């Protein structure tokens with residue numbers, strides 16, 4: 001079997017996909033903003049489906065807008081082998097996060113078709129809805145529903161910043177039907193592999209073109225609402241204030257302190273948003289909402305950090321006379337890759353003399369939830385300076401093509417099992 005990746009075509013498709021953005025492409029790289037179910041997301045989806053149909057693959061989508069692109073195998077009743085990722089992009093993102101796994105997955109399937117392969121099992125490409133939490137506040141919406149990790153009623157009630165619920169937004173985007181129908185059975189897929197940029201610096205730093213992911217760190221999300229007593233910035237005397245933003249500042253530093261205190265490189269915690277009410281320079285803040293993103297390979301250690309933060313919240317409540325409420329958005333378990341698939345990918349690399357490194361993913365991916373449905377693995381490729389979630393995110397065309405090649409061979413081998 002001779003697998004040839006069409007690097008030129010794949011590159012031009014990545015460029016084309018980057019043009020579906022609500023932010024003007026920047027001159028020094030492409031800033032992409034493609035929020036789920038925005039006009040750009042819908043146009044991008046239509047374009048992707050057209051590519052798949054042209055290739056003769058079968059296309060369907062589910063009630064939350066996950067897209068399935070299937071190449072039927074010789075024994076179509078067997079559980080399929082699947083790959084995929086996402087095309088939604090956070091505000092001012094780059095053009096490779098997720099898209100490499102979707103367009104690379106498509107090219108992997110096309111390359112196998114060109115090689116003359118007739119796969120025993122069907123091979124399916126999945127494009128997930130809303131891997132990014134931008135619009136509805138929770139990441140991996142599509143794969144959570146697919147794996148039964150998110151309650152469909154809770155999902156439909158999630159609101160965007162304009163208070164539009166998912167139920168309304170998805171229907172307007174053309175995805176109707178009960179969300180309960182999105183769930184797949186655990187034996188639906190025989191195996192799952194996701195191709196993705198590393199989003200960290202290790203592969204590039206070590207000059208290694210392929211990462212084979214052995215596990216994905218466990219993410220959790222919390223929302224803290226702090227309410228104090230605000231008022232006129234000139235007239236409200238310092239001793240009489242219960243400044244919610246000052247309390248929030250202490251809470252932010254508490255998170256940093258306790259995450260650092262574990263001494264573990266795998267503990268990371270970020271407060272990435274801070275909404276201040278009323279948000280006027282001459283008004284003492286009366287209410288602040290913070291969103292915390294905390295991750296660890298060890299969920300017990302992650303919880304220990306949260307307990308230490310909660311103790312600090314108790315002390316803050318007493319001392320600053322503010323109320324602090326904590327709301328859980330998600331607290332997920334880590335995922336382990338399938339030893340069988342990892343070994344298979346290692347063998348492919350060894351056979352072709354491709355240097356590789358086994359590594360953990362600290363970013364989350366839809367594979368975290370696909371692990372509840374199938375044996376998984378991920379293939380990482382280097383990205384320049386480890387940069388991601390920024391317009392200057394970059395992956396070299398040759399690295400993308402190599403990752404796609406390893407993916408193609410992995411899919412072919414798994415489809416023959």
Ligand code: GLV
Pocket residue numbers: 131132139362363364365
């Ligand atoms: C995914 O985008 C993540 O935040 O890890």
Ligand code: MN
Pocket residue numbers: 090097132389
């Ligand atoms: Mn991302």
Ligand code: MN
Pocket residue numbers: 086097098131196365
């Ligand atoms: Mn991603």
